[in-house]
Amino acid sequence: MGEMIYKRTDFLKARPTHYCPGCTHGLEHKLVGEVLEELGVIDRSIMVISVGCSAPAYDYANVDNIACLHGRAPATATGVKAALPDSIVYLHQGDGDLLSIGLDETISAAGRGENITVVFANNNIYGMTGGQMAATTLIGQKATTCPAGRDPHLDGYPMKACEMIATLTAPKLVARTALYDIPHIIQTKKILKKAFQNQIDKKGYSFVEILSTCPTNWHMSPQASMEHVKNEMEEVYPLGIFKDED
Amino acid sequence: MGEMIYKRTDFLKARPTHYCPGCTHGLEHKLVGEVLEELGVIDRSIMVISVGCSAPAYDYANVDNIACLHGRAPATATGVKAALPDSIVYLHQGDGDLLSIGLDETISAAGRGENITVVFANNNIYGMTGGQMAATTLIGQKATTCPAGRDPHLDGYPMKACEMIATLTAPKLVARTALYDIPHIIQTKKILKKAFQNQIDKKGYSFVEILSTCPTNWHMSPQASMEHVKNEMEEVYPLGIFKDED
Amino acid sequence: MFIVKVNPDYCKGCGLCIDLCPKHIMAMTGKINDKGMDLAECAKPEDCIGCKSCAMTCPDAAITIEKQ
Amino acid sequence: MFIVKVNPDYCKGCGLCIDLCPKHIMAMTGKINDKGMDLAECAKPEDCIGCKSCAMTCPDAAITIEKQ
Amino acid sequence: MLKEVIFSGFGGQGALLIGQVLAMAGVIEDLNATYRPTYGFEKRGGVAFCDVILSDEEIGTPVIENPEVAVIMDEASFKRFEPLVKKGGAMFYNTSLISSKPTRDDIEYFEVPCNDMAKELGNDKVANMILLGAYVGYSKAVAMDSVEAGLKAKLGHGKEKTIPLNRKALEMGAAIAAK
Amino acid sequence: MLKEVIFSGFGGQGALLIGQVLAMAGVIEDLNATYRPTYGFEKRGGVAFCDVILSDEEIGTPVIENPEVAVIMDEASFKRFEPLVKKGGAMFYNTSLISSKPTRDDIEYFEVPCNDMAKELGNDKVANMILLGAYVGYSKAVAMDSVEAGLKAKLGHGKEKTIPLNRKALEMGAAIAAK
Amino acid sequence: MKKLMKGNEAIAEAAIQAGCKCYFGYPITPQNEVPEYMSWRLREMGGVFKQAESEVASVNMVYGAGAAGVRAMTSSSGLGIALMQEGITNLASTQVPAVFLNVMRGGPGLGTIQASQADYNQMTRGGGNGDYYLPTYAPSTLQEACDLIQKAFDTAFKYRTPVGVMVDATIGNMMESVDIKENVQPDPSIPDVNEWCIRGGRREDGSVHRIKGLFNVPEECEAFNEELAKKYDKIRENEVMVDIKDCEGADVVIVAYGTTARIAKQTMKLGKENGLKIGMVRPQTVWPFPYDELREACRDAKGVLCAEMAIDQLLQDVKLALEGTKPIATYHRLSGVMPSANDMYDACVKLAKEAK
Amino acid sequence: MKKLMKGNEAIAEAAIQAGCKCYFGYPITPQNEVPEYMSWRLREMGGVFKQAESEVASVNMVYGAGAAGVRAMTSSSGLGIALMQEGITNLASTQVPAVFLNVMRGGPGLGTIQASQADYNQMTRGGGNGDYYLPTYAPSTLQEACDLIQKAFDTAFKYRTPVGVMVDATIGNMMESVDIKENVQPDPSIPDVNEWCIRGGRREDGSVHRIKGLFNVPEECEAFNEELAKKYDKIRENEVMVDIKDCEGADVVIVAYGTTARIAKQTMKLGKENGLKIGMVRPQTVWPFPYDELREACRDAKGVLCAEMAIDQLLQDVKLALEGTKPIATYHRLSGVMPSANDMYDACVKLAKEAK
Ligand SMILES: Cc1ncc(C[n+]2csc(CCOP(=O)(O)OP(=O)(O)O)c2C)c(N)n1
Ligand SMILES: Cc1ncc(C[n+]2csc(CCOP(=O)(O)OP(=O)(O)O)c2C)c(N)n1
Numbered sequence A, B: 001m002g003e004m005i006y007k008r009t010d011f012l013k014a015r016p017t018h019y020c021p022g023c024t025h026g027l028e029h030k031l032v033g034e035v036l037e038e039l040g041v042i043d044r045s046i047m048v049i050s051v052g053c054s055a056p057a058y059d060y061a062n063v064d065n066i067a068c069l070h071g072r073a074p075a076t077a078t079g080v081k082a083a084l085p086d087s088i089v090y091l092h093q094g095d096g097d098l099l100s101i102g103l104d105e106t107i108s109a110a111g112r113g114e115n116i117t118v119v120f121a122n123n124n125i126y127g128m129t130g131g132q133m134a135a136t137t138l139i140g141q142k143a144t145t146c147p148a149g150r151d152p153h154l155d156g157y158p159m160k161a162c163e164m165i166a167t168l169t170a171p172k173l174v175a176r177t178a179l180y181d182i183p184h185i186i187q188t189k190k191i192l193k194k195a196f197q198n199q200i201d202k203k204g205y206s207f208v209e210i211l212s213t214c215p216t217n218w219h220m221s222p223q224a225s226m227e228h229v230k231n232e233m234e235e236v237y238p239l240g241i242f243k244d245e246d
Numbered sequence C, D: 001m002f003i004v005k006v007n008p009d010y011c012k013g014c015g016l017c018i019d020l021c022p023k024h025i026m027a028m029t030g031k032i033n034d035k036g037m038d039l040a041e042c043a044k045p046e047d048c049i050g051c052k053s054c055a056m057t058c059p060d061a062a063i064t065i066e067k068q
Numbered sequence E, F: 001m002l003k004e005v006i007f008s009g010f011g012g013q014g015a016l017l018i019g020q021v022l023a024m025a026g027v028i029e030d031l032n033a034t035y036r037p038t039y040g041f042e043k044r045g046g047v048a049f050c051d052v053i054l055s056d057e058e059i060g061t062p063v064i065e066n067p068e069v070a071v072i073m074d075e076a077s078f079k080r081f082e083p084l085v086k087k088g089g090a091m092f093y094n095t096s097l098i099s100s101k102p103t104r105d106d107i108e109y110f111e112v113p114c115n116d117m118a119k120e121l122g123n124d125k126v127a128n129m130i131l132l133g134a135y136v137g138y139s140k141a142v143a144m145d146s147v148e149a150g151l152k153a154k155l156g157h158g159k160e161k162t163i164p165l166n167r168k169a170l171e172m173g174a175a176i177a178a179k
Numbered sequence G, H: 001m002k003k004l005m006k007g008n009e010a011i012a013e014a015a016i017q018a019g020c021k022c023y024f025g026y027p028i029t030p031q032n033e034v035p036e037y038m039s040w041r042l043r044e045m046g047g048v049f050k051q052a053e054s055e056v057a058s059v060n061m062v063y064g065a066g067a068a069g070v071r072a073m074t075s076s077s078g079l080g081i082a083l084m085q086e087g088i089t090n091l092a093s094t095q096v097p098a099v100f101l102n103v104m105r106g107g108p109g110l111g112t113i114q115a116s117q118a119d120y121n122q123m124t125r126g127g128g129n130g131d132y133y134l135p136t137y138a139p140s141t142l143q144e145a146c147d148l149i150q151k152a153f154d155t156a157f158k159y160r161t162p163v164g165v166m167v168d169a170t171i172g173n174m175m176e177s178v179d180i181k182e183n184v185q186p187d188p189s190i191p192d193v194n195e196w197c198i199r200g201g202r203r204e205d206g207s208v209h210r211i212k213g214l215f216n217v218p219e220e221c222e223a224f225n226e227e228l229a230k231k232y233d234k235i236r237e238n239e240v241m242v243d244i245k246d247c248e249g250a251d252v253v254i255v256a257y258g259t260t261a262r263i264a265k266q267t268m269k270l271g272k273e274n275g276l277k278i279g280m281v282r283p284q285t286v287w288p289f290p291y292d293e294l295r296e297a298c299r300d301a302k303g304v305l306c307a308e309m310a311i312d313q314l315l316q317d318v319k320l321a322l323e324g325t326k327p328i329a330t331y332h333r334l335s336g337v338m339p340s341a342n343d344m345y346d347a348c349v350k351l352a353k354e355a356k
């Protein structure tokens, strides 16, 4: 038998997910899992699950986990961390969850500098509920509640999480990444590692926004979705590290 | 009889307020009232009242008004404006209201670019409920829920409304002012005028943060409170115009 | 000549007008209203330059100024 | 020599691995699993350079790679 | 006249769509119709089924406990609905994907390898239409022209060009039931 | 033994504080005590009053409908509580601020110009203590030493230096009741 | 004209035809087609659609628009209605009219996305603070849902109160032929909104309109509550709606509403076929509840079967109505598992036997 | 040791002495002393105090801490509890223990900041979605408030459920002597939290603990609901608390709780003085409600007076208990206007006369 040079992370249970083909939620869980494994903290990790397409992740996380109400993951994570200060808390949130209904909890937890790591799957849409407009939906992008495309005069402008959170004093790491090719996947993993290392070191709050896809509600193939991230989303949501403090 | 060179604005009813001596809430209402009068829009003005010490302002505003739930004034104003697009909407909100419980509504209304004017009375404390810590409370400042002074490791850091809102695309005017001397009062009034003019011109959202006082819960005289704004608050919350677009 | 009137129903004796009067002529009356609030007044109307600082700063819109 | 295994329970035929394989050797099998999902495979294992791109990009963690 | 049928498959197979089209066809023929979909979280995969009732009288409950006919697109649905079909009823099932074998002798079974047939037609996506055609052919609940009209209404503007293909699929299905 | 008294004034006058001090004094004397404050939005101005009950038995309701004694610091409270005092009871009222005149002849009235008296003592803030002293002097509900101890407990560390002045105010009040 | 429509869309269209001019809402399954439909249709009709940032925001937007005298509504499912409870009690206390549609899914908490009726307490007993009620319609068919949401707007404005419409997810998601009344005019008995609503500025006489629910003086708040109570009494008196079928001489009366009532019709049919006389009382308003009507309708019955997609929630009101005068049995299925007409029939048989 | 304490502070201290390790809350009158006290005292005791950004956040923080098996609580008043309803139904559905203190003020909506009992429906009939209940204690004195909040933690952990404690603002704001039990140990019958709570990672056998309330399969959700219902039945069986006084041979029985019950004691005294025998049933748990006990206690009574600082909320449960067997009269004052023992007595006299 040969040497395993790439194996499925033990962070994931041995079962298929309900995610649509090509959806990046799964990829994000996987990268986080690999990072937690590499950091050797799986045995004290907790996944804090938000409501969005990733809500059923309680079936995938192979560590203790808690499924939150829509938008409230940062508050719940605050409670978890208050009770278990040595646990490593991985929040996974969508844009409806993090930037609309849960915006207060997001900003407030960041403002308090909770020692948690937030992974923000920004796919510009409400996946779970069938493709409604999100705060992040691009101008002109069609969604089921803006069937003619988002019109800034009626629906406002795309909201930028990293830029907003970077105005706060407490956060240690605020970054935006993408996954459309191998260099970006590697970069994302590096940043995730830093984000969780911050938590292990009790430095405080880290926020990693990942430009994500929703092939189903974008009505695009997985490949075309990745291209869309590169060509359209990135323009509005520039990649980069907005804050990185020690 | 001589010429009246300063009269009480007609925006205020002829009755005393419940505000403590020296509290700037009253001063802010007065300045807004003068501006609305000067702009000639009193007859279509609506005061949208938040919950905080200014909650009983329904007794003071001499125009139609609506008292909102705590934190929800921006949402209610959105509804008012949806129904009455030609009305001039004056929101008056405290820091507990605007930056804690109502942060989501604040940012979301700003993100949508609602055509409203928000006056933010930032007094670094929960006045109404008896002096609890606010998101804006200064580091080291004592409050009834941080009796030893705000400790950033326990309670997080002061949150900066203007800086955060200025990251959004829609807002037209975002500014922070103070009231501790005549030049600053005049400057505040000028900015308020611009903020309401924007609304009259249907340009969109304007946000004016006013560094305010709470002599009672700060346990300072009105005069010392003004000094505190100048010497302590301004350092953390620099005055200025963060955004001014046409 | 300016007449600076302080409405005793509104004035709460906060003293801010006293602070900001460039002529230092606003002062406490020593009287209190029925809510126990101190009351301010313009103690030397003849020195008033009508700059309106007192009125502008009054949080309770208690002050009116008339030019005579 | 690298053995690229695609787990048919996990693979959903999204095709992302096919896109990112620098050797262009990932391909659809033409088979479908019982949820109607297409399945991918490494069509020319002998050309594989073990770069792991396919595995890294797979959203469903369906790919494992063994070096022999 | 009262027709009760369940269409079931996994998300993405289009079981709900054909249910809707049938209901529309019914309404076009001035029947009363109800369509009641059930589905889970999954946009793809996961059971999605619908109850469709057509009747010339007022329809009471829109819920079908025991369908006269079940039109089944995948394995999981087969297991779920086979026991529920009314005695004397019928079951159409997609043998392209279903390996289970019939276990009852009090209902009629129709094998419809609809995915393979659809591939023959050159478009995977019409597999569901073949099944709908089979059901309509069997039940005569509505005329095939009404089904086509229902489909047109459902698809809306801009998709008219797919109609001929779909019609072909419907007929292909009807042919199976006629066998 | 059962003593029921209401202290009332506008916010900022310290009616609630003296009520608490009395309750503490009671507890120091091993009595049962309840203190029930009522106030509105205003930090300053607006009615603020409290019911205080001292008893050597278990206290039922902490709410006083008809107080034996009302200690009144402002005009509005005078109007509110004068009609409620029990027949044969007493009312202490702050004639420094209250211009209303007594209207009943079935209760005893005590005029206490406490703001003026406090000014004499050199500190406006002890006006309320004068009234408390008056009540204690009248009712003998507790010993003055207990009141002092209660006040100490209430004020906490760092404010001991104000005790002598407050004691003086209490005695001054008691003297009025003794008249 | 009859049209096959999806429940949620039909209800949305009916609301628009009843003059709904503002819709504010946040997506949640199983009612997403309401905001989706509104997003183009209401705008097309000159109204305002806003996707709110949350249900908390939705209800407060509705508050603002309702305060301006405009017909405004929101829709959600139980979780979202839970978040609106503070907003709903606020509307009650400020007397601002608005319509709330709850398309019920399984609970508690996140539960399931399938049909349920377990938000009965939530709708009829509030969850907000204080003495208030939410008059609530509980239609059974799509047609009735359309008719009643139109009526709901009238009721809201007639009494200046928030009004609920609750349907299980089946009604929201199913398709059925409906004939939506178009361009429905407000009930002429509704008082002119200009008597109370905000418009900006002041009236000619200098008066201003205040919309507020906060009181500094307890006595004023108490008096207001007593006024409010009178209003609720008036609603109890005038607005009860109930559909009573075949109760005279019935052996068993089923009490049910919504889709469960439609299933119960099937059970009644089974009864007819098998010689058991089954009647039905179907509350169309769940608050105010038809207590008297129910009691009266059950006079002949040997027993009463309370059937719901919930555990003993409707039952409370049935008990309050019957006051121990009849044996009551219950039948329920939950969280998307649909009640069975056959099982319901068995329950009737058992009840009839036991009650003799 | 007895100590004169302010209600809110005493309750907070009692919670700490019962092992409360995490408090999350948002200021609201009339309960501000709870977070204020916790902010220094809980930290001093090694616990965690966080001032949440809102009540919505509070309840979800409590959820996180409770899921970790820690004794956590929040407090608020009716408006804030309204905002927590989604969180509370979520705790019920995820079976996470926690304690909720509601210091009731006048409603509806913003209402007043003075004492009220009009959150009875809010606490006993939820407002969240789905079939769940919030077991709720309703203490009458400060001492009982301290004792019952301590018990509330045990109940929460015994049944893995959120538990409420509701007091009117009088209790929260008044001072009274209390003897707070110190360092109270958990009821030994409470199952080990490690059987279910999250800790991080997995157990030795590879299993993970999931805290969740969402179901994709209706049948699983239904089965869960049936399990939950059994739990509620068990609570109904074991946890009812009621204080019954002088009901034997009483002419009139007053049903009241909280401060109203204390006032009713005064009324009973008036009865004794004037020869009218008045008894009292004082529910200490309002959910589960002492239906049987109440019915039994009223056996001799000519009539029952339901007294509350609310309009006919407690009354519902009184009616459900009595099932029409006794004439019921009501007495209420609202929104901070305190009930009068004299008026209550008059109501008793009237009732006794009318009921003959
Ligand atoms: C209180 C509440 N409101 C609404 C919902 C319905 N809901 C579930 S997921 C979701 C949004 C999902 O979008 P997002 O957070 O962007 O996640 P995605 O599915 O795109 O990954 C909504 C609105 C809910 N579960 N709870
Ligand atoms: C839902 C809800 N939570 C809490 C409160 C209590 N509350 C009233 S005002 C206030 C905060 C006031 O602070 P701020 O907004 O800063 O206004 P200020 O009084 O300082 O002017 C709070 C928490 C409430 N009314 N409603």
Ligand code: SF4
Pocket (backbone or CB within 6 Å): A018, A019, A020, A022, A023, A024, A025, A053, A123, A127, A128, A213, A214, A215, A216, A217, E043
């Ligand atoms: S709907 Fe979109 S976000 Fe949800 S699983 Fe499918 S692709 Fe992913």
Ligand code: SF4
Pocket (backbone or CB within 6 Å): B018, B019, B020, B022, B023, B024, B025, B053, B123, B127, B128, B213, B214, B215, B216, B217, F043
């Ligand atoms: S408490 Fe503070 S904010 Fe409130 S009125 Fe008094 S000074 Fe102003």
Ligand code: SF4
Pocket (backbone or CB within 6 Å): B022, C006, C010, C011, C012, C013, C014, C015, C016, C017, C018, C039, C040, C057, C058, C059, C060, C061, C062, C063
């Ligand atoms: S500023 Fe106004 S309120 Fe203050 S003392 Fe002067 S007149 Fe009185």
Ligand code: SF4
Pocket (backbone or CB within 6 Å): C002, C004, C020, C021, C022, C023, C024, C025, C026, C042, C047, C048, C049, C050, C051, C052, C053, C054, C055, C065
């Ligand atoms: S107008 Fe100017 S000078 Fe005159 S009293 Fe006022 S501040 Fe002083």
Ligand code: SF4
Pocket (backbone or CB within 6 Å): A022, D006, D010, D011, D012, D013, D014, D015, D016, D017, D018, D039, D040, D054, D057, D058, D059, D060, D061, D062, D063
């Ligand atoms: S990336 Fe993974 S899921 Fe997608 S086709 Fe390749 S192996 Fe299958």
Ligand code: SF4
Pocket (backbone or CB within 6 Å): D002, D004, D020, D021, D022, D023, D024, D025, D026, D042, D047, D048, D049, D050, D051, D052, D053, D054, D055, D065
């Ligand atoms: S390891 Fe690299 S070369 Fe080999 S199949 Fe995967 S992507 Fe292609």
Ligand SMILES: [Mg+2]
Pocket (backbone or CB within 6 Å): A052, A094, A095, A096, A121, A122, A123, A124, A125, A126, A127, A134
């Ligand atoms: Mg999304």
Ligand SMILES: [Mg+2]
Pocket (backbone or CB within 6 Å): B052, B094, B095, B096, B121, B122, B123, B124, B125, B126, B127, B134
């Ligand atoms: Mg403030």
